[in-house]
Amino acid sequence: MADSHIHNKMSTSCKHVIDEGKPILLVTHDFDDTWQFLCGDNNHYDYQDARAVCAGCIFEKDPSLQGVETLDIGYGAVREKAGSKSWVLEELVPDDDED
Ligand SMILES: [Zn+2]
Numbered sequence: 001m002a003d004s005h006i007h008n009k010m011s012t013s014c015k016h017v018i019d020e021g022k023p024i025l026l027v028t029h030d031f032d033d034t035w036q037f038l039c040g041d042n043n044h045y046d047y048q049d050a051r052a053v054c055a056g057c058i059f060e061k062d063p064s065l066q067g068v069e070t071l072d073i074g075y076g077a078v079r080e081k082a083g084s085k086s087w088v089l090e091e092l093v094p095d096d097d098e099d
């Protein structure tokens with residue numbers, strides 16, 4: 001199979017997904033063009049919970065994420081359970097550090 005994506009795009013997941021194998025239930029495409037793939041729990045406190053990942057590899061590994069691969073910058077998507085393609089889109093709120 002052809003290598004169809006660039007592997008150097010740094011994005012963020014969490015230890016629950018990467019280390020513990022939890023499903024990705026929250027995806028965001030942040031304003032700095034990085035992605036976050038999170039388990040959706042509210043228990044992410046600091047960098048120790050974060051894992052650097054390649055967005056392309058994440059999308060490749062989980063076909064049910066295809067529905068959010070085209071998410072615009074500044075949007076996030078949540079779903080209720082693993083494997084679901086019923087993503088609910090939400091607009092992200094920009095950080096308040098701009099002029
Ligand atoms: Zn990759």
Ligand SMILES: [Zn+2]
Nearest residue numbers: 014016017039
């Ligand atoms: Zn998590």
